[in-house]
Amino acid sequence: MSKNLQVETEMSKISAMLVEQSHLRLLGSDSWTFPLQLADIQMKTVVRSQMDVLMKMILKILDRLEVKQANEISELLTVETIFVEHMLELMMQNKMVEKLETIYQLTTSGSMHLTKGTFAHDPMEEHVEIAFSSYHNESLERDYSRNVFDEDGNVPDFRFENETDLVDVKNLDELHIKQMIEDSGYEFLVENGQKLIEEICSVDLKESLRVVCLEFHLHDRTEDSFFIRVWNTWTGKFDPRFEDELNHKEASRLRKLYVG
Template structure:
């Protein structure tokens, strides 16, 4: 943390109009959330599957043998694809005839086959103070004890059940769970559950700055989990405290300068005497 503070101090002081008024260190609680989910693979539909779906759509096919004779394809391949399409709910048998489901119709129209869902899980970091997931590795965080963020209690009523599934999907997407390469696309199809595994404290460095040219006091806050300036925490602190800083810092400076002026005047008086 000492090296990080030194580096950030040098960075901020590159602007000669900016003066660092104060520096604080504190921690923001983050929860490691184990997210159980399902993914599906989407591939371009092969010609045999497309022909079979068209046959089911337009004809009255009752058995794999009928379809094998019609398409002049080995029945072993026909059986394998029928099993696959049945498991993925693309086809159904109604009145002893193979029929396309709504899903089967959609996939035939798009020419895309969605494979069976696969179960998986991934751990992601959720910060109630940000009301969102953060990207970073909690294992690399400093183990130093930190005073907690002074406004973290405002978000203490958070529970893992309150997580929106869209937030969980976005977190998984940021971790690279979804991918697309050539004819293969892997997408998240379902969030199964979310469970808190552990809670850690993310060290943050707060710099209180004064821009003399613009006469503005403001905070910059470095988040060591994301390794970047944290706009969310900065907005919270600036909104609540900037007016108070002006009173605190500039009243102290005024007292200091007044004292200096009085001392100087006294010295001049003694000198003339």
């Protein structure tokens, strides 16, 4: 299906949806594009889960007693020494416990974990893709069934582009990127706990897209008002960011344009 035919087809669908409301009259329509950056983000994540009962008991013992050997703990808890040794090794790897001279001791991190009752697993490296719109200054979640792109430059750019300070996704600060990942639909709840972003390692721009938006000029017969609706084909939703700007700048012009 050609790009123009895609635009026309989607335009017809949304037009029909709008005029289902009997008090609305469709006066005209338009289409334009806005830039969207697809970025691949490399990050380190860590899973935080509820602390294992054995781990919690060992930490409590080390917090109160001087322990030199794992079997001292196993005798107190009446569990096999091998399980205690394994847990001590795990906690030392995660810097929750350290051995000073001959005595096991809690670290500051171990005391904090004991207080919170949670355990942070080893960090993992993974990546996630986000779609960043500098107009919205956030990531936009995609509706794969409704996307229309302008790859040939046949659809004009959003007419207020020069008035917007466009930001490159690679120049965003880490806090902003973390927030966008959280808003993107990334799954943070996992089987054994909750995943946290520990570090953003890199942000690579994979592709820049020209996403088509459909603009509709409407008259509300009941209130005798003129306004603009904008359908974003990337999100498959009406877009309040563009609607607010267009209605603020052009709604008064619509009456003159269509009524005179």
